[in-house]
Amino acid sequence: GAVVSQHPSRVICKSGTSVKIECRSLDFQATTMFWYRQFPKQSLMLMATSNEGSKATYEQGVEKDKFLINHASLTLSTLTVTSAHPEDSSFYICSARGGRNTQYFGPGTRLTVL
């Protein structure tokens, strides 16, 4: 149980285009999902908290107009990187909150912006 999927696993796009990443909780409902960014050999950096049916809460320094988050259902949250640039290239990981504090992570999405 407690499986979280992400799609796509890898994406390569041209600078200036937008990319959408999906995060799904497959066997449980998640009122709260989180989006992280991870650079090589570094820890996870929380970007935003996504609550079903309401606006996402962004961490300080994260541009909400660049990283659009939608949590339309209890099993799906999406992150759209708008007008992507090479500096947005990174490993993006979502997590879904299960019971109480427990977070289950997706497998991650490797974004490369050319």
Add this chain to the structure above:
Amino acid sequence: QQQVKQSPQSLIVQKGGISIINCAYENTAFDYFPWYQQFPGKGPALLIAIRPDVSEKKEGRFTISFNKSAKQFSLHIMDSQPGDSATYFCAASKSGGSNYKLTFGKGTLLTVNP
């Protein structure tokens, strides 16, 4: 301000040995302390977690020791195997406010030599 300090940054252990990773936290409101295991190119996987009402929790070869007065907790991996080679992250969160956000340590790269 880093709220969860993790050490060592890297660790090399021989097969069959004990791996020990330590974390210290500052926020006394934290009440959930998970450990995550991450392999290269993958999302973190929940390994084991503890709450402050117990001082130790064991699951198979993995044990968390928790010292509330010292605000420290550690992960012990008994009979370490080459397949345990991965990056390990400790984390902490508090129930309720801020949607149970996790605060991560910087990670420990564990290498288990055959």
